[in-house]
Amino acid sequence: MDDYCRVLIIDDEFIMRQGMKHMLEWEKEGFQIVGEASNGQEGLLLVEERKPHIVLTDIVMPVIDGIEFSDIMGKRYPDIQLIILSSYDKFEYVKATLLNGAADYVLKPTLNPEILLNTLHKAVDRIPGFQLNSRKEVPFAGQAEKFLLGFQEKLDEVTFSQCFPHTFFRLLALNVREAAGRRKEEMSSVQNMLVSYYKEKEDYVTLPVFLNEGILCVIINYRRKDEQAVITDAEDVSGRICRAYPRAFLVLSLNFTDKQEMRRHYRQEVTKEMARAFYYPERHLLITKGYQEDGAVRRFEFETYTRLLSQRHHGEALEMFEEYVRYLLKCQMEEERLKNLARNLLYNYLIELENHFSIDSDSLKEKYFAMLDEAVWLDRFEEALDQIISGLKLILEQNCSADDGRIIAMKQYVASHYQEPLDLSDIAEQFGLSYHYLSSYFSQTAKEGFNEYLNKLRIEHAMNLLRESDMSIAEIGCAAGYSEHSYFCRVFKKMTGDTPSGFRRREKLRER
Structure with a gap:
């Protein structure tokens, strides 16, 4: 694979990375994607590890953005060709990266296979002594990846019959990222443990395919007589990996014979069970029971x-x-x-x-x-x-x-100052309570709003004065906290069913 032009993709948008990965038949064009990263810091680690010829990088990213990344790359790796991906059509956004040595830039909104391929070819031309070798055929793993992820409608029967000569298939999948505890430096080790294990198997055919979100899927093709050996080996390798990485969880599909059904088994069996690894803390390998329709989940009210x-x-x-x-x-x-x-x-x-x-x-x-x-x-x-x-x-x-004490103190305050102009927001602030909370308290706990509560206190005081004093109606209204006589009379009638004067007459007659 050393004759491929190695390409590294850096972009903080997963969908963008996936779009670029499947925009071209990279191997057929002579390129090989050797890794992907979500920010410049991760990208620098992969540059050191994977030694790419070309790096495709976004300009707006967290941790280390494209401008800082291009500056570091220009100083540390001047021979690596840098292609900048920008969402902005203003030249100022990419000018600094070009000054730092970037080979070219591409606008994301206009990106298509033709533009991407032409830009890659220009970058290749800048690599001293490098000759790009196109292939007629895409490697089996690349075709299988596109098929499993839905970017290719069918597998080529002739091509894959050469790769898979036996009748039966199973899929064994491992979430490498989760097994490594999301530590990127450990992911290669986890991946190599699984790949290396199956490289030694001669009784049946295996093809490891690295899929999105850190999933490594091994396609296993075997004869009927090797059925038990395939299951035993899956149990063995899962045990080995889990001893080194306790969070590892592998899923083995049911067997099937139609290779065109591979995607259905992957999507409906394998990925669903892998998402439920959370529920199997004591298990490291789960053999699926086939596709099972999920029951309807009750909606939260x-x-x-x-x-x-x-x-x-x-x-x-x-x-x-x-x-x-x-x-x-x-x-x-x-x-x-x-x-x-x-x-x-x-x-x-x-x-x-x-x-x-x-x-x-x-x-x-x-x-x-x-x-x-x-x-x-x-x-x-x-x-x-x-x-x-x-x-x-x-x-x-x-x-x-604590609120009960403050509510009691607040009510005592209102009972002592109801003759004064009172505002709920002022009272809430004075007693360290939020306006929303205090309003809800009166509406729900006291079964009345604050104004109703205040009017109740005032009208009760007015009723006592009407019974026990010779004050005029207007004076009583003022004493109860109402500055407007007409408003006092309306509130009084609403709450008692009578006018203040009618209430006084009725009370006097009752005393006789």
């Missing part, structure tokens, strides 16, 4: 959840959250979907707690989200969930008891 939170029924909302997440665990929802949904519900819960209580939701989000992310197995996730639920219950106990 998000509207009820948000309503409970807004009404300060935090305990009930927490019960909803816990019950649904545990239900999803029983359904064995895929790990990524499960954690995303749990984080989303938890985010909404913490935001509402911050609205109602004096808590730092950002620090709690960081802490709780990290606990969920670091739970790589089901039992650890359940432990993290228990700790989160306990922590939230403790927050509720502490803040509810």
Whole structure:
């Protein structure tokens, strides 16, 4: 493979990297993609390891962007040809990279196979003494990769009959990235353990194919008499890998005979079971039972959840959250979907707690989200969930008891100052309570809004004055906190069903 022109792709967008990988039949054109990275720092590590002839790199990336990357490349690796990928048509964005020695640049919005290939050929022309050798045929692994990922409709029967002479097939897949604990420096070692193991097998044919998202899939082609040997070897290699990398989890498909069915088995059996590795902490190899339709997952009643939170029924909302997440665990929802949904519900819960209580939701989000992310197995996730639920219950106990004291003090203040102009936002600030929380308290706990609560106090005081004093109606209205006589009369009638003067007459008659 040394006669290929080696190409490294660096872009922080996974879809963009996949698009470029499948835009050309690279090997047929004489190129070989030797790696891909999501930022300049990862790219520099791969440049040192893979020794590419050409690097395709985005200009806007995290950690080390394209401009800084081009500067480092120009100083350390001046012979490597750099092609800049830019989403902007302004020359200023790429000028610095060209000054740093980049060979050319391509605009992402206009990128197509013809432009990409022409740009690569220009870069090759700048490599002293390098002769590009085109191939008539794409290597088997490249064709199999395109087929499994859906970029090629069918496998070429004639070509692959030469590669796979036997009747039966199985697929053995390993998520190399997860097995290596997402440490890029360990991924090659994990990959080599699996590839090297099957290189030594002579009784059947194997073809390792490295797919997206760090999946290494070994296509196994064998005779019926070797069925048990294939299963035994899969158990053996999975045990070896897992002793070195405990997080490794391999999936072996059912056997099949039609090579054109390979993609269906990969998508419907292998990838689905690999996504459930989370639920098998004690197993390192899972042999699938064939395609099984997933059952319908009950929808979370998000509207009820948000309503409970807004009404300060935090305990009930927490019960909803816990019950649904545990239900999803029983359904064995895929790990990524499960954690995303749990984080989303938890985010909404913490935001509402911050609205109602004096808590730092950002620090709690960081802490709780990290606990969920670091739970790589089901039992650890359940432990993290228990700790989160306990922590939230403790927050509720502490803040509810503190709020009870502040609510009592606030009510005493209102009872002593109801004759004065009172505003809910001013009272909330004075007692260290959020306006939203205090408004919800009166609406839900006290079963009335703040204005209704205040009017109730004022009208009760006015009724006492109408019974016990000779003050005029206007004077009583002022004493009760109403500056407008007509408004006082309207509120009084609304709450008692009578006018102030009618109420006074009726009370006088009752005394007689």
